[in-house]
Amino acid sequence: xxxxxxxxxxxxxxPWKNGLGLTxxxxxxxxxxxxxxxxxxxxxxxxxxxAPFSRFAGIDRQIxxxxxxxxxxxxxxxxxxxxxxxxxxxxxxxxxxxxxxxIDGPTRDFNLMLRRGHVRGELRVCHDAGAQPLxxxxxxxxxxxxxxxxxxxxxxxxxxxxxxxxAPSTLILEAGAAALVVxxxxxx
Numbered sequence: 403x404x405x406x407x408x409x410x411x412x413x414x415x416x417p418w419k420n421g422l423g424l425t426x427x428x429x430x431x432x433x434x435x436x437x438x439x440x441x442x443x444x445x446x447x448x449x450x451x452x453a454p455f456s457r458f459a460g461i462d463r464q465i466x467x468x469x470x471x472x473x474x475x476x477x478x479x480x481x482x483x484x485x486x487x488x489x490x491x492x493x494x495x496x497x498x499x500x501x502x503x504x505i506d507g508p509t510r511d512f513n514l515m516l517r518r519g520h521v522r523g524e525l526r527v528c529h530d531a532g533a534q535p536l537x538x539x540x541x542x543x544x545x546x547x548x549x550x551x552x553x554x555x556x557x558x559x560x561x562x563x564x565x566x567x568x569a570p571s572t573l574i575l576e577a578g579a580a581a582l583v584v585x586x587x588x589x590x
Contacts, residue, residue, distance in 0.1 A: 410560025419456035424448045428562045429542050442523060442586050443515040444542050449473060450508045454501045461496030462516045464525045466582060468546055470509030473502040489546060489580055491525045512544060512582055521586050529580040534573045539585045540565065548579030
């Protein structure tokens with residue numbers, strides 16, 4: 403297996419762009435590009451209280467509840483969405499004014515951010531036990547629950563794998579496991 407594994411314990415907590423929450427950055431492309439110039443970014447946020455999300459102009463976002471009862475999102479002061487169902491992606495514009503109100507305590511959520519007009523991406527949820535093929539544009543596999551196998555490596559809950567090459571591979575999900583697979587393609 404070629405690639406890099408980011409273990410849950412290795413992804414250090416850092417403040418949100420607006421300073422009102424914490425996140426663990428799993429991947430940023432290109433590396434070292436920072437929060438203003440990335441093409442795509444994956445992270446896991448710790449939402450511990452009611453707060454507005456950081457705004458990211460020109461970014462398309464997808465969010466997935468991982469743990470906790472979830473939160474109610476208010477977008478641009480009029481649209482609402484209850485992020486209550488684990489492993490159900492929800493897409494929204496990064497420049498939207500988003501405030502969240504926790505439903506029943508802290509949550510953890512997975513975030514995919516894509517620079518609009520430069521890349522497009524898909525966030526797939528895999529939860530069927532057994533082999534799941536990975537394609538040449540899959541750039542990150544996140545173990546959302548249970549254990550996953552990639553060749554001779556095992557991912558535990560919270561671990562991520564970033565392949566080095568665009569070579570197809572196979573992901574093996576153990577019974578009860580769930581994975582988030584991020585596919586990214588550059589736009590012409």
